[in-house]
Amino acid sequence: MTIAGGALIAGGTAGYLWSDKRNFSRADIKRAKDDNPTLQPNEEEILFLASLAPSGHNTQPWSVQYLDPYHWIIGNDKTRWLPAVDPTQRETMLSIGAFLQNLEYAAGSFGYVCHSDLLAKTNQDERVIEVRLQKHAPKTPFDITKIKNRRTVRSHFLSEPLRNDDLKYFMDSEPESIHYLSAASPQGRFISEQTIQANRLQSYRDAAQQELSEWIRFSSKNAEKYRDGLTTASMEIEGIPGWVVRNFYGKSAVMKRDFRERAVDNAKQEVSESAGWILITSRDESPQELLETGGRMQRLFLKARGRSVAIHPMTQILEESSTKETLTQSLGMPEPVQFILRSGYVKRYPPPVSLRRPVGWFVRT
Numbered sequence: 085m086t087i088a089g090g091a092l093i094a095g096g097t098a099g100y101l102w103s104d105k106r107n108f109s110r111a112d113i114k115r116a117k118d119d120n121p122t123l124q125p126n127e128e129e130i131l132f133l134a135s136l137a138p139s140g141h142n143t144q145p146w147s148v149q150y151l152d153p154y155h156w157i158i159g160n161d162k163t164r165w166l167p168a169v170d171p172t173q174r175e176t177m178l179s180i181g182a183f184l185q186n187l188e189y190a191a192g193s194f195g196y197v198c199h200s201d202l203l204a205k206t207n208q209d210e211r212v213i214e215v216r217l218q219k220h221a222p223k224t225p226f227d228i229t230k231i232k233n234r235r236t237v238r239s240h241f242l243s244e245p246l247r248n249d250d251l252k253y254f255m256d257s258e259p260e261s262i263h264y265l266s267a268a269s270p271q272g273r274f275i276s277e278q279t280i281q282a283n284r285l286q287s288y289r290d291a292a293q294q295e296l297s298e299w300i301r302f303s304s305k306n307a308e309k310y311r312d313g314l315t316t317a318s319m320e321i322e323g324i325p326g327w328v329v330r331n332f333y334g335k336s337a338v339m340k341r342d343f344r345e346r347a348v349d350n351a352k353q354e355v356s357e358s359a360g361w362i363l364i365t366s367r368d369e370s371p372q373e374l375l376e377t378g379g380r381m382q383r384l385f386l387k388a389r390g391r392s393v394a395i396h397p398m399t400q401i402l403e404e405s406s407t408k409e410t411l412t413q414s415l416g417m418p419e420p421v422q423f424i425l426r427s428g429y430v431k432r433y434p435p436p437v438s439l440r441r442p443v444g445w446f447v448r449t
């Protein structure tokens with residue numbers, strides 16, 4: 085018995101030692117010099133900074149066709165679409181808009197001004213926008229550490245409402261497209277209830293769950309291999325639960341009842357600790373407006389850390405047709421809502437952890 089028990093403990097310890105012990109995150113990736121000889125060092129850095137933009141399920145739906153030095157076509161990568169939750173590629177275009185905003189800020193910090201020509205006539209066109217960077221007399225550059233440190237935060241929000249000076253700073257010159265609803269207001273409470281409802285609908289919609297399962301990188305090995313999608317670190321699953329997910333979960337777990345229920349419980353918990361909701365609207369739903377709205381969201385997102393405000397996009401209301409319809413009828417907003425961002429102050433702002441593909445993986449020369 086004692087020998088068998090000892091062997092079991094030894095086996096268990098060895099098993100633990102060999103297991104996937106730690107959340108793999110951005111800091112674990114050493115950026116190697118890209119072996120693409122065509123790219124100039126500044127081009128590499130500008131495109132890397134652009135790629136730090138947020139995207140739904142972290143699919144990173146952009147591509148870059150290299151025409152000449154500092155002359156590219158930014159593309160929409162069909163293999164990275166999310167047809168179950170984003171059938172019209174609305175979110176894809178918003179994410180590419182955020183990428184373009186980062187690109188413009190990053191280019192400016194290296195002394196370039198960005199000229200662009202829209203090519204896309206629909207959200208499905210592969211060629212989205214042609215970009216040319218031109219050397220420019222230096223002006224006050226954007227602080228690129230804001231791009232490097234931006235991240236989605238999902239937990240430990242304080243419930244204290246956002247202060248007026250912070251809201252004014254976030255809305256800046258575009259108050260007509262950015263709306264704040266405090267969590268305690270009737271409209272804020274409505275968004276909270278509908279977010280939970282939409283999460284429940286989505287968790288029990290098999291196509292949406294199946295799609296989600298394709299973008300979860302359960303193990304560190306897969307996270308490192310693909311450098312995209314959702315990891316235990318980016319989903320903020322820490323400690324023993326993180327260890328269990330990394331070592332024992334796979335795609336099939338996402339379709340199980342307890343996984344779906346836990347997603348709804350998580351949404352309830354998250355919603356219960358919000359200070360308020362930030363809604364971002366667009367004039368219409370044309371490719372140009374969606375790109376601009378992605379940029380508008382990114383400009384706000386990049387300001388948030390400096391004010392200790394956590395931002396968490398929760399887009400399920402817009403992804404489920406019944407809740408989307410209720411939202412449009414109930415809020416009576418004159419313009420379509422494109423982003424629903426949960427917001428709140430945090431005591432400690434965590435470092436960014438989500439992964440990005442190396443530049444050479446999305447540039448085609």
Ligand SMILES: Cc1cc2nc3c(=O)[nH]c(=O)nc-3n(C[C@H](O)[C@H](O)[C@H](O)COP(=O)(O)O)c2cc1C
Nearest residue numbers: 138139140141142175178235236397398399400438
């Ligand atoms: C259009 C869009 C929709 C998103 N929807 C959600 C969402 O519904 N729930 C969520 O937790 N995060 C959502 N996100 C955040 C992404 O998951 C996040 O940006 C991505 O994982 C990369 O992480 P990072 O923002 O920390 O770099 C969304 C982001 C974008 C741009």
